[in-house]
Amino acid sequence: MRREDPAQWTPAAGPDTRQWDLDPNTTLARLLELNARHYGNRVAMREKALGIWQEFTWADVLEEVLSVAAGLEHLGFTAGDSLLVLGDNRVRLYMGMLAAGALGGYAMPVYPDATPAEVLHFASEAQARFALAEDQEQVDKVLDLREKAPGLAHVIFDDPRGLNNYRVEGLIGWEKLRDAGAARLRDQPALREAIVHRSQPDGPAVFVHSSGTTGKPKGVVLKQRNVLAGVSNAYKGKVFGFGESILAYLPMAWIGDFAVSMAAGVALRFTINVPERSETVLRNLREIAPTLYLAAPRSWDNMLTTIRVRMEDSTPWKKRVFDHFIELGVAAERMKLEGKVPSDLQRLMLRLGNWMVFGPLKDQLGLTRMRVALTGGEAMGEDTFLFYRALGINLRQLYGQTESSAFNSVQAADEVRLHTVGRPLPGVEARIADDGEILLRSGSIFSGYFQNEEATAKTLIDGWLHTGDAGHIEPDGHLVVLGRVSEVVHTSTGERYIPGYIENRIKFSPYVRDVAVLGTGREYLCAMVCIDSEAVGHWAEVRGIPYISYADLSQKQEVYELVAAVIRHVNNALPDGLRIRRFANLHKEFDADDGEITRTRKLRRNVIDEHYAAVIEALYSDARSVRMKAQITYDTGETGVIERELALKEI
Structure with missing residues (x-):
């Protein structure tokens, strides 16, 4: 007999108009089951693969989630366990997160470009025993961590390409896990209902992290009722409604993606469209023409x-x-x-x-x-x-x-x-x-x-x-x-300012990708600018300005004048004591792999101050240029050194 469920549907003339009553005292698994029961034939998710949009109805999604949950449970996944999720946006990765939550576990999405050290920190923090990886690249990243994180016993993968010859204990494909779980559901008729009601409103919905601008990111576990209360508040505030169509392209490790794609997506029955690759987002955006876009x-x-x-x-x-x-x-x-x-x-x-x-x-x-x-x-x-x-x-x-x-x-x-x-x-x-x-x-x-x-x-x-x-x-x-x-600081003359406020206004220009405003305890403000390679590169090509690299382009006199004009425009809206007097165009962008910015592109000021100490000191001297050596981290994790003479420009 079906148990009383706090997630009810408002009475209406027909099933097409039934709606969640916005009570957050329920779970995503129960809402998913309600969607499958009343709207089973409606498209819930689409994913573009090999140029073709593959469709999954709400009934399909529920069946897949319950089967994978049963498969995970068979491997030993229990309430309180963590599931690392690594890769770009994929339907199966989303389903895996819902399955972990249904079992009362912590689904922990990780940025796909996270370094091995960052993944190790997350795995160790949650004592993760399970990982769900998109493809061979992400599987290799997890397997390399096993020596330092031996608890990672089970690695599930989505895309099997390149993995057929792997003979690694605990490595299992999505299809095999799902089929094993589906067999359990057939053999144990009561298991389906039990999994739907296993998670509780006070149980975990997702394990994400703060941006970590001042140190290592802090772990944030959001309960089922937390994320559903957020959806309820947003719905009542007319942020979005039932049945929106969205493009799920934001990094899964960012709370904005989970809140919209999963929490609101399930609770409000969105059509969740997943792009083929991160490089095809704009093309897929045109194909889908969503009604909601964050x-x-x-x-x-x-x-x-x-x-x-x-x-x-x-x-x-x-x-x-x-x-x-x-x-x-x-x-x-x-x-x-x-x-x-x-x-x-x-x-x-x-x-x-x-x-x-x-x-x-x-x-x-x-x-x-x-x-x-x-x-x-x-x-x-x-x-x-x-x-x-x-x-x-x-x-x-x-x-x-x-x-x-x-x-x-x-x-x-x-x-x-x-x-x-x-x-x-x-x-x-x-x-x-x-x-x-x-x-x-x-x-x-x-x-x-x-x-x-x-x-x-x-x-x-x-x-x-x-x-x-x-x-x-x-x-x-x-x-x-x-x-x-924490960023409210003062110059040596007592002028109070927030660097981020000025930086955001400089970044309003399409020619500036990142900027760090300096001046704490100094007489005046200076800035270090990272140009936008695409916008500035095109600007230079139209004007016949040759360049061979980002570093070369950044040091062109014409580009310095371009950036100077941007800063002058911002200076006009600032009091005299907070106007930027000198700046340098850096020879490389701030990089998350170098620890200079977070994965959400927020500045880690203490790291930047350390990495660019020579540039900062030169800006506050009479020097006209500075020789800069910078360590860079390649995708392989190896490091190198880039060296360049940087010009210093007066405003």
Whole structure:
């Protein structure tokens, strides 16, 4: 007999309109079973393989998840066990995470480009005995760790190419594991129901990590009720609705992907489309034309850079038409943000622009059906923000954190402002501490860092999450995020500033990929800039500027003038004491493998200060250049040294 389930469906005229009642006191496994029961024939997941989209219905997904869960249990996986998940976005990897959660275990996704040392840290932290790897590359990475992490007894792989001749104890293919589990389900009729109800609302949903800007990433275990409370809050805040179509391309180790692709995807019955490869995301985006798209500002910037590069290669007439209507659209959006209404003539011209430019461009990008467009993770440049809104895409800013299941606040569709992140979502309380820190309280917030009571005590106080972000709440309830509280520093003259705030504004330029602003305890500010190789490379080619490498391009006098113009533009909006006086273009990008940035591209300032100490000292001297030696880490894990003379530029 089926047990009473807290996840109920609202009564309606027919099964097509039944909906989850938004009660977070349930689990993803139970919601998956409900989807299969009521919408079994509907497509739940698609995955492009060998050029063909493969479809999986909700019934297919449930059967696969339960079979794999039964197979894992047969291998000895129990509640409290950890499953490392390594690879790019793949349907089977998502199913494996759901299977681990159904058994009360910790699914721990790892960034696919994580170094062996990082994987070892995660495996040791959770004492992982199981790993789910996408392909041979990821399998090799896990097998190499066995000497240092002997507990990794079982390695399951998805793609068998290159693995047929492996004779390694504990290595098993997905199909073999699934078939073994399916046999158990046939032989034990009660097992299916037992697995569906095995996990509990207070059990783990996913094991992810903080960004780790000041040290090793901290483990964050989000409960089933945490992630579902986050989805419930976001739904009530009209962030998204039932039945959205999404492209699951974000790194699986980032909470944003799990919150949207898995938690919301299962709870709200999304159609979850998985791209063929990370390199084909834009092509697959056009094929799918999703209704919901979440991307970091850098992804939106990269798409805009691609558009502008293509327009540079277009005919002069097409370029003039494009520029004309984009300028009209941006001007109209500025008026709307100021509370003004475009004139009848402007609206007529915008309709013409939609027919000639906006509509065809959105079709080329796969944005024609987009109902919800979100950006989060850091501030977005005004030019980029207005460009997409000029196309008719209702782009909105989202504010979330790993510790709060990704959803804190979001701009309302009809109340978008450039400087805020909207009001806190329903179910989320926010207030500002005396030192300016943003505090949050919600059912979506975690219970503490994994085996780290000291960090937990500093972050969770009297039921409030201390976010570490500085900000304020405007009189009408809109939340403004300024930057990290820990990054509030002072110059030697007493000027108070947040480096990240200035850095984000410099990165608004498509020509700048990363930048580190310096000045703590110094008389004035300087900067170290990493140019964007694609955007600057195309800019140089159009102007006939030859170069042979990233390092060579970065040191061209013309490129220095280009970057100087970007910094001058930002300086104009800063007080005199916080204007950048000198800068250097670095000969390489900041690299996560070198420990200079996190996998989510946040600066590790202590590492950067150490690696580029010679450049920093030269910037605060009378030197006109500096000889820089930098250690780099290759994909193989081997290291090398790159050496270059870097110019130092006055602003």
